[in-house]
Amino acid sequence: MEASSTENQFPTPRQIMSVAAKLYLRPLASILLIGSAWVGAGMWILLLQEPLMAVVAFLALSIVEIISQIMARGDVATFGPLTRANALLCSLAAAFLMGPMNLPFLLQVVIMFGALCVGLYFTLIFRRLLRNTSLPPIILPYTVLAAMMAILLPHGMSNSAQYFGWPVVEVVSFIDLPGVFLKTMGGFLYSPWLLSGAVISVLIFVWSPAMFLAGMIGWIVGALTSMGLVTSGLDPYWPPASYNFFLSGMALGAVFFLPGLRGMVIAAFAGMICALFAAVLRVYAGPSGIVYFPIPFGLTLISGILALDNPAFAPGLRRNLDWFERPEDAWIKDAWTRRRWGEQGELLAIPLVGPVAVVQGFDSKPSHRGAWKHALDFQRPLVAPGERRGRPSLFGEPVYSPAIGEVVETRNNVADNPPGKANYGDNWGNYLVLRTGAGNHVLLAHFMQGSIAVAPRQWVDYTTYLGAVGNSGRSTVSHLHMQVQAGSEPGAPTKPFRLANYHTFGGE
Amino acid sequence: MEASSTENQFPTPRQIMSVAAKLYLRPLASILLIGSAWVGAGMWILLLQEPLMAVVAFLALSIVEIISQIMARGDVATFGPLTRANALLCSLAAAFLMGPMNLPFLLQVVIMFGALCVGLYFTLIFRRLLRNTSLPPIILPYTVLAAMMAILLPHGMSNSAQYFGWPVVEVVSFIDLPGVFLKTMGGFLYSPWLLSGAVISVLIFVWSPAMFLAGMIGWIVGALTSMGLVTSGLDPYWPPASYNFFLSGMALGAVFFLPGLRGMVIAAFAGMICALFAAVLRVYAGPSGIVYFPIPFGLTLISGILALDNPAFAPGLRRNLDWFERPEDAWIKDAWTRRRWGEQGELLAIPLVGPVAVVQGFDSKPSHRGAWKHALDFQRPLVAPGERRGRPSLFGEPVYSPAIGEVVETRNNVADNPPGKANYGDNWGNYLVLRTGAGNHVLLAHFMQGSIAVAPRQWVDYTTYLGAVGNSGRSTVSHLHMQVQAGSEPGAPTKPFRLANYHTFGGE
Amino acid sequence: MEASSTENQFPTPRQIMSVAAKLYLRPLASILLIGSAWVGAGMWILLLQEPLMAVVAFLALSIVEIISQIMARGDVATFGPLTRANALLCSLAAAFLMGPMNLPFLLQVVIMFGALCVGLYFTLIFRRLLRNTSLPPIILPYTVLAAMMAILLPHGMSNSAQYFGWPVVEVVSFIDLPGVFLKTMGGFLYSPWLLSGAVISVLIFVWSPAMFLAGMIGWIVGALTSMGLVTSGLDPYWPPASYNFFLSGMALGAVFFLPGLRGMVIAAFAGMICALFAAVLRVYAGPSGIVYFPIPFGLTLISGILALDNPAFAPGLRRNLDWFERPEDAWIKDAWTRRRWGEQGELLAIPLVGPVAVVQGFDSKPSHRGAWKHALDFQRPLVAPGERRGRPSLFGEPVYSPAIGEVVETRNNVADNPPGKANYGDNWGNYLVLRTGAGNHVLLAHFMQGSIAVAPRQWVDYTTYLGAVGNSGRSTVSHLHMQVQAGSEPGAPTKPFRLANYHTFGGE
Known part of the structure; x- marks a missing residue:
């Protein structure tokens, strides 16, 4: 802050915006694997629909920044948007699951603070474990905490869904699919309603059509796979979890690998694999609702990068390591780079x-x-x-x-x-x-x-x-x-x- | 193929044999950790007993080759026999479990194809994960898929066993053991009958007496351990899973380490450990039948190599890294190598x-x-x-x-x-x-x-x-x-x- | 042994003491992460209260030494105190769980010997897996074996606790906490009584007040966290498992990181995390009693080292790699070292x-x-x-x-x-x-x-x-x-x- 050199100067609006973008906007957008503060702003507006969740999110991100400042003595790197997003999601999950429990207010605050700290703790662990790999620690810390909470509160998810008045999502025929799609897209922000889903879809599409396309492909293939499993006699109640299919297709088809025709094939495969993981998890974990957290996405992402990030395999499939950029920009940059100084020899x-x-x-x-x-x-x-x-x-x-x-x-x-x-x-x-x-x-x-x-x-x-x-x-x-x-x-x-x-x- | 240089020439019988060996024979033999096309031919004859399974196996191996050709553009390595064997086993497992389900034919084909693709996918993942280790990805991809299917179809294994008329295997006294042994050996190829087991035993023995001996030792110790557990009051219905004991003894005692007296001690220990893993898995996973897949073998193999492949431990225990050779040949080569240019200094x-x-x-x-x-x-x-x-x-x-x-x-x-x-x-x-x-x-x-x-x-x-x-x-x-x-x-x-x-x- | 140079000489008392310290005393003390033979001697006296357990411990440590001598041909390193402690704990766990089972004597001996061998086997595996990490294989081998036994004997822990007359530990108000503390401290040695716990507490305190303080902080925070969870409506029957909280605080706050003010904060956090892990495990594994083995401690230790051992994080937090020393001595040595030849530049x-x-x-x-x-x-x-x-x-x-x-x-x-x-x-x-x-x-x-x-x-x-x-x-x-x-x-x-x-x- 240059402002600190003169004493009586207030921060300029521009400075305030820049801090807000870093502390509050980008962490929210990075839930969608997007690096734009504008998308984050749009998501905040959506979040305000559920004022309690918005308050929790604001407090959580503020506390993360305070912890970051405390730990940043010396020249230590502070938390990035992904770390903040994980802590945020952990707090939101705790708030969501505690909804129907009627605990004393102070205990609620303690539990949310604890969830936030544990989220940061697991983020540190996964950053360390994945240090020398090419895998992002994206959603894993949140996932582990969610799994722990699902074990402690086996009916927490269904109780809370009822408490918050979540709609039941049924698929009887193909005509239901668009509605299911929009509702599950709203599920990204704990608001599974058509409007929320539509807004989130538009935000993603405006940021990057490639990401939206890959996500759609993943979702469609995942939905078809799930419907096939239903036909085979299984009953994975898949619709609420199906945002995982979208995330998987988007992440593998356009974000972590450069988009392209090949990426669309991968998005389809990612949707299928994700649907299988979701079905297995649903049957294995029973009615705990753990599958409605992004665990199938985490499994698909990690296994997909491990399987596909192999120079000896799938020539022409290129990793995008700076994945917070718009995929289209990353693609152009890569093409330009290769023309400029080669990729062989x-x-x-x-x-x-x-x-x-x-x-x-x-x-x-x-x-x-x-x-x-x-x-x-x-x-x-x-x-x-x-x-x-x-x-x-x-x-x-x-x-x-x-x-x-x-x-x-x-x-x-x-x-x-x-x-x-x-x-x-x-x-x-x-x-x-x-x-x-x-x-x-x-x-x-x-x-x-x-x-x-x-x-x-x-x-x-x-x-x-x-x-x-x-x-x-x-x-x-x-x-x-x-x-x-x-x-x-x-x-x-x-x-x-x-x-x-x-x-x-x-x-x- | 030299044939392609002149246009009107048909492939010679020798060329046909060589392609058949690579595509159909060796992958089947490598289920037994054997690199010989002749053993694979013997196993194909056995497989023909169950014509449906043989058709599935033929189709699966053909599809793997097609995928291999599609992915092999450029100078990319195609799939090796182990990868093919994993995809084959995944397809056979899917076919086996779908037996009693009466699904529409098209859906059956889609599911088998999906199982094959997922098997290849997991093979890619494990090849990557184990890249810098000395561990073979042998049976792990198949195992993960089998575990997923066992979760989705908790009674699939027992239903299918009934549907295909598998004999119940009981051990009342020691006199039953030879019969149990032969039946479980047949289980390698989804045909747990005395004759199949006898043929497989002969195939292994003819290829390598050392492998057969180590396997027998592993099986006997594993069977005794299991009978001890029964005496202690547990009820692991172990006989059908006991081919795992044979595989474990064979793999650790003669295949992945050079055979010898020490190898026979290790084979015995491997049989015991494998029986323990099988019992724990049986009790943990309940009646899912997952234990009848080679998971206990996978656990024993991985843990055994990790524990024993330690230069500071067990001096004289030597890894066989080229484990598709006959163990006896590998032993001779190693002895000759050491005499020729030393192992110390x-x-x-x-x-x-x-x-x-x-x-x-x-x-x-x-x-x-x-x-x-x-x-x-x-x-x-x-x-x-x-x-x-x-x-x-x-x-x-x-x-x-x-x-x-x-x-x-x-x-x-x-x-x-x-x-x-x-x-x-x-x-x-x-x-x-x-x-x-x-x-x-x-x-x-x-x-x-x-x-x-x-x-x-x-x-x-x-x-x-x-x-x-x-x-x-x-x-x-x-x-x-x-x-x-x-x-x-x-x-x-x-x-x-x-x-x-x-x-x-x-x-x- | 210098004694071997002259033939008729008996070992001197000093030689006998040194061998006893290595074979019997230090392995027992290292259960408490302590390297002192004197503390081990004190623990042996406690162990004698339960003569059967003492006999098992003596036999187990003797057999480990025999195996060590057999395997030590050449210049191979023999087992260290941690390896011996793991094998010892495995044998004790087997003896404890077999108490109420009335098995034939010979079978009991075989099972205990098997448990010991499996314990050594897992120690070899974890030593290999953690080879290039900064993580100690401390308690993991014992933990895996304990988990296997808990699966095989789902009610083994509660049956045995009844059989050995263990007191029920209840927490109604804060006044009960000191009693709970002492009983759980006795649990280290399978003797959850006030006196045993008091003796163990004194032994730790005399060896290192810093360790005891960090352990106390961990225990108190863990106990409060558990009581908070009870207030939230969960029922983790936590008291018998609470020695895990003490171990976690002690290990992270004073043993694996150098003690200090920062260490005390970490001890508190470790107690909280350990209580959460214990609650999740208790609910997940149901009444199997597996949580009364030191699994929560193992999870806390591994995750804590992974999260905190990060040079970019928490400047001033220093690992103690020679953790068998008294923490106070390690602290002094480290301070002296830094003064003598710097830590920056x-x-x-x-x-x-x-x-x-x-x-x-x-x-x-x-x-x-x-x-x-x-x-x-x-x-x-x-x-x-x-x-x-x-x-x-x-x-x-x-x-x-x-x-x-x-x-x-x-x-x-x-x-x-x-x-x-x-x-x-x-x-x-x-x-x-x-x-x-x-x-x-x-x-x-x-x-x-x-x-x-x-x-x-x-x-x-x-x-x-x-x-x-x-x-x-x-x-x-x-x-x-x-x-x-x-x-x-x-x-x-x-x-x-x-x-x-x-x-x-x-x-x-």
Whole structure:
């Protein structure tokens, strides 16, 4: 807060909005796997229908922030939206289940606070357990707490549903399905009514049509599977739990994997698997109502990511690791990234230290074209996005080896150009060529004169210092050129390669 | 398929057999942890007794292959026999449980197809979960699906057993045991009759007497344990589940660990543990019949490998990682391997790149004898097994350091011999001696003249280039000689060592 | 045993005591997470009240030792006290549950032996599963066996409690709590009587007041939580299980984390969580009595360590990895360690091989003071504690790089001093300065003349040989001086740093 530097200044409306978004809006939206504060605002309006729940939600999110501030002494990361959402859901579940119990007010407060603390506790545990995996701890803490509460209060769910006047959801024919769909969508916020469901559907659709489509597919297939099980003689009272099918299709088909045709097939499969899990859980756990918590979704999500996130399987299925973005945006970014610096070939480390930008990528103007299209030019990133001049210079910065290999050829005696001038006589300036273990040749070019510190036949590793960035050869500004070649001669036709440690960041 | 190069050619009988073995025979045999297509053929004949099951099995394995082909675009690995066996078992279980349900035919087909897909899905999950462990995903996917079906259809197993006319299995006295044994062995293929069991027993015995013996021991101890539990007042109706005891003893006593006396003790223990698991599961899961699926075997296998695969425990107990081989063959190979290049001492990396063969191992003729017996000579492997002349030359190939250490001594000026001639004056030719962190000395010998690229006092790591393979000294063909010595003088008495990254391959 | 060298010598009383402590006393004490043989002796006296249990315990621990000796061929580690305690508890549980069953004596012996073997088996499994985690396998093997027995004998616990005449424990008002507390403390040893509980309480208090305090806090909060649940209408018959609350508070508040004010807060939270787990388990598992085994404690311990052992969370909460020590001693050692060589800043490897001692630490006399306080002097440790002269010399020993970085400056031409003399003209003697990736400078000083093997601009890694330890500059005995500086000039003001691989050992 810049406000704290002057004493008498009130926070600006913008600051208040930003804090509200972080503390109250995004956590609510992240229940739908959405990162938008606007969607969160829409959900708050829905939540106000049930004023008691809204009060509980507000208090819960406030308490989480207080705990976060208490624990954040030092430079410790505070809670993210998912952690907040889990604590919120735990408090709401406690409030919901306590509805018909007529406990003293103070005891209710203690129990809700306890549920919130236990929710945070389980969040810490799952964050730790899933630390080195690619699995999100999404809904698991809430799920465990819900399971515990369902065991302690075996009829809590049905009592509460009656107490809050929840409608009975029946499926007699296909004509009932739209109504069931909207009611179960309302169930996300403990309000299984047509209007709530419609609003939530619109919110999701406006945020991301891909997510809505994948969710719909998951729901339809899940509903059909459940109706098939009913035909087989089972009786899983599935409709209220069916928002799980929507969540499963949406999560696997569009959120955790990039959306696309393949994603729609996966959404359908996710809906089927989720319906099976729900049926098994319904029969196993009996009338406890535990299935109406998002446990089938949690099982489908975890098992789906484990089964599908496998590079040797389903080529072309791509994880979306920054899943709070709109899936459509993530898809575009991924497509652009692959066009810019490849997804196959030799895996090279970035040979520079600190942040770098690829200022000229694969198959791009002016010079990475034709047989030389698989080449990258590195510079420092812009200091501020949009400010074209704001690049710190790389001149003199150390270059480390991008691979394990043997030095094949070096040149070290080309003078560096003054900024803005290029030396068209010596295209590559000072350069070196490495031969990697895979038999490819890596050309690094435009080194500073006299800086190359390795010699032919020398073996280099990722920590080997090769030389310093310069501005020699056909270069008007200090940068490092890297390409992978089929042959050892500088300028031989290039081959695609990948970068091991490049992360995109905004703007470029 | 070479056939595809000419258009009008039909597949040869040999090609048909090979495809049949892969698609239909081996998957069935691998239910018994056997890699032989012949055993699979025998089991198919048994399966034909129950024509419906045979049809289901044939369709299931065909569909798996179709899915495998669809998913195999690019260079993706297709399903192995275990994955196919799991999908097969899932389909058979679905068919078995649906027997008495009188569902419409189309629904039956859909359910069997769904069971197959879910089986493949769980196989993917378990392959991922167990990826970095030494545990096989053997029977777990099938087990999870079976558990789900047992929950959905709590009386499915007993209804189906009645429907298919399965005999009641009673144990009144020890005299009943042989009959129980044969019937439960038939249970492997959903046909618990004396003849089926006898045929399966013979198939296993002919493939590997060690497996049969370990299985028998496991079964006997498991049966005695179960009878003891009955005497204690419990009533686990154990006989139909007792093929689990056989599988457990066989798997832990002979398949996943190399067979031997120790293996027989382990087989007995495995039988006891499996009987306990079966009894607990029987009491816990009540009359659901889930215990008659191979869940007790799965628990015993996983827990047994976790408990026993511990280098600090049970010295001499050796894992068999290539467990589709006959255990007897694996045992012989292991014994030969240990004699050839040791199992103790300094752990060295192979200092060469690409495939290599140990052409003269520990304690072997003509020169690795007596005090110099712990030495290895590396060459390239034969191009084709049996073709003695077909070794590509190593001459000039780079040698990297086999250890982290310091160079102690080098010699670089001995001329390389013409092929077939040896220089008896300079025994080691061009060589170098490293001192490792553990204080041992490694001698590498017969380098190419002038190729040694390191100098005394220099520290080397696994990626350090040391020189090139040559034919100097007492050597008639280019090869690399490596030994670990007690002292630094070339030719000091040798000590045993191990190779970190050597894998045997056929023929040598 | 030195006794074995002369033939006619009997073991001395001291030897007998030492064996008894290892085989019989410490395993019993480790049930209370205590490493003291004296506490174990006190518990044996208590155990003698119930002679049958004492006989079982004695036999069980003897058999464990026999198995340990059989399996210990070669240089294999034998069982530690926790493994023995688990096997002991398994046997005691079997004996307890078999009490009212009137089985033939031989069958009883077989069952107890089986329980012991299964206990050891599960210990091996959990040791393997938790191998690379920071979780102790404490009570889990016993817990799994207890759960299996509770399933097999659903009324075993209540029958046995009746059979052994256990008192019913009721809580009507707060006045009952002290009695409940003492009875449940007696439950540790299957003797829930006031006197047993009082003795156990005294034993814990005398060993470590911090442990007792944390346990009390856990118990009180757990009891209040349970009473709150009773008020909410649940009926977890919690008193007999409440030793779990004590164990949980003690384990998390004082044993596995260093005790302190923060530990007392954690103990309270642990008591609450444990009470919740116990209530859920009680309701879930019904009247099986499984909750009276330490399962709630196991769940609380594992989840608590997972949630709290997080460097990014709860700064200042410190694990106690050597948790068999008295917590107070561990706390003192930790505080002393941090004062001596820091807990923040650059993480460096010890640049020497073999055991080393820090003979002058941070902010210590005579020379690591003021701006130069963050410096360490390394020598070899004393050969025998207390023997001041007994340090082997480091002279000539190799020095490796403590970090990845670039050499900035070296000096190599200062003569080494004769022992006892110092060269005040060249303060640092032969030295080198590295610049690390984090931008700090590391000064290593007092090298042997002419030994420095690296040059400025050279990049070094942890395996790079830098030079040899000497006695040049202001040094009277061969040692290595290491400090981290804000600037590159030797003698620039120092910054705190940490050592990556230093382990304290006795005496220094």
